[in-house]
Amino acid sequence: MNTWTGNLQLKIENKKGKSIPKDIYFQGAFKLMRPKYFDDSGQPCYFILNPGGGYLDGDRYRMDLNLEEKAELLLTTQAATKVYKTPNQSVIQETNISMGKDSTLEYVPDPIIAYRSADYIQHNNIHMESGATLIYSDILTPGWSPDGSLFSYDNIQVKNQIFMNGRRVVFDHLRLKPNSQDIGGIGLMEGFTHVGSMIVICDQVSKEFMERIKEHYSEDDQKYKMGISSLVIPGFSVRILSHDTQTIEEVFNYIHQTIRKELLQKDVVFLRKY
Amino acid sequence: MDRQFLNLMQLCDSNFPTGAFSHSFGLETYIQDDAVFDKNSFSSWLEAYLEEQLLYTEGITSSLVYEALKRDDLETIWELDSLITVQSLPSETRDANMKMGDRFLKTTIPLYDFPILYTYREKIRNKEVYGHPAIVFTMIAYGLNVPKETTVISFLYASISNLVQNAVRGIPIGQSDGQQILHDFQNHLIGAVRKIEELSIDDFGITAPGLEVAQMNHEHLNIRIFMS
Numbered sequence: 001m002n003t004w005t006g007n008l009q010l011k012i013e014n015k016k017g018k019s020i021p022k023d024i025y026f027q028g029a030f031k032l033m034r035p036k037y038f039d040d041s042g043q044p045c046y047f048i049l050n051p052g053g054g055y056l057d058g059d060r061y062r063m064d065l066n067l068e069e070k071a072e073l074l075l076t077t078q079a080a081t082k083v084y085k086t087p088n089q090s091v092i093q094e095t096n097i098s099m100g101k102d103s104t105l106e107y108v109p110d111p112i113i114a115y116r117s118a119d120y121i122q123h124n125n126i127h128m129e130s131g132a133t134l135i136y137s138d139i140l141t142p143g144w145s146p147d148g149s150l151f152s153y154d155n156i157q158v159k160n161q162i163f164m165n166g167r168r169v170v171f172d173h174l175r176l177k178p179n180s181q182d183i184g185g186i187g188l189m190e191g192f193t194h195v196g197s198m199i200v201i202c203d204q205v206s207k208e209f210m211e212r213i214k215e216h217y218s219e220d221d222q223k224y225k226m227g228i229s230s231l232v233i234p235g236f237s238v239r240i241l242s243h244d245t246q247t248i249e250e251v252f253n254y255i256h257q258t259i260r261k262e263l264l265q266k267d268v269v270f271l272r273k274y
Numbered sequence: 275m276d277r278q279f280l281n282l283m284q285l286c287d288s289n290f291p292t293g294a295f296s297h298s299f300g301l302e303t304y305i306q307d308d309a310v311f312d313k314n315s316f317s318s319w320l321e322a323y324l325e326e327q328l329l330y331t332e333g334i335t336s337s338l339v340y341e342a343l344k345r346d347d348l349e350t351i352w353e354l355d356s357l358i359t360v361q362s363l364p365s366e367t368r369d370a371n372m373k374m375g376d377r378f379l380k381t382t383i384p385l386y387d388f389p390i391l392y393t394y395r396e397k398i399r400n401k402e403v404y405g406h407p408a409i410v411f412t413m414i415a416y417g418l419n420v421p422k423e424t425t426v427i428s429f430l431y432a433s434i435s436n437l438v439q440n441a442v443r444g445i446p447i448g449q450s451d452g453q454q455i456l457h458d459f460q461n462h463l464i465g466a467v468r469k470i471e472e473l474s475i476d477d478f479g480i481t482a483p484g485l486e487v488a489q490m491n492h493e494h495l496n497i498r499i500f501m502s
Binding site: 167168169170171172173174175181182185186187188189190195214218225226227228229230231232237239240241 | 304309310315318319322323326327330356357359360361363364365366368478479480481482483484485486487488489490491493494
């Protein structure tokens, strides 16, 4: 099938130290706003916009990102992705990312909010080459429902696959199906409602750096539960459960900005959009 | 038949030295958090572990490796080895399985002498693959002409039985309570194998966030009796 509800292609190249768009194409319910430059590093920040306001039954979204050698991109959304009732066909979003040598992608979209009877499937396939740095995060949250129930969506499924020089290094598959799981129970959401995932791949990430991040969050906080662990290549993943989006955003933002500042020698950026 | 049965009994014996004795796969984190403290709370954890993680990882892998062996399709097996290893985001759990896979091969190669076991060991040594006990177990069971469903259920049983033993020591709970849980789990194991039959590679690696957070946090426990 080649009909997409929204389709977006973005290619970034590095020209004399400045990352510039080489190719931009978007169609349907995907739009890119004009890039912002937060510092003088030449890294553009693009905001993805969904003019339709939300994802509906059977919607299909596709995004292709291509970062050439040494190209840098900060990509986020303008607002949360809202998935409404999908009685017949799952909403599917497929993202393919290719990252050339020494390129940097920070892809930190707003949360996905799944409302009553929503069924959402997201696949991210990321191919990286040596020296490339990736900071990725997602947050899955339940939408408000009239009867007040916390898990009224049917299905949220997120599958992330990352390859480094053709070798698979990350496979992450979360699927929350509240109707057929003891969703709040031990092992699953454990009394929390929101789940965040972060994946960082970066040659400069050391064991010591991870320990410091971990220590920053070592206090016994009832507001969330999080884990952090190293990957098979330099980098780590974070999983966090909480009662609200803000708690997860704060943790992810702290990690993101600490990496920018300490490992990438970049300025701290504020992506707050509200 | 008798020989096949005896071999399976030996492979599934919790005394069989795979190293599973030293791994709790995150259970110890729950014990220290007082979230698992008795027979019932352990049962709930074990059910989630089997049905929300093990089934989609080691269960599917065993089933797909078996199918691949039937087709003599080794590429698929190496692909599954990579998938099952990197899908484990908690590094202790990932390392635990790599170590157990290696240990399992070391113990079983002198017993069974199947060429596929040598090939697997060679590929692990060359760092072309990682090594995983679910794959080693399936290779042996296939070599012994054990039917697929029996292979998968035996492997799941061995994993669950090991965790019960570890719970007896770690929580602790009584030996009889442990055996009661294992007995009650027969239905869950049968259900899991039925479910696996309906799953495909698209369902591979579905995981449970709570289990993972606990598996990740095990790295940071101060006093531990288990390595994962």
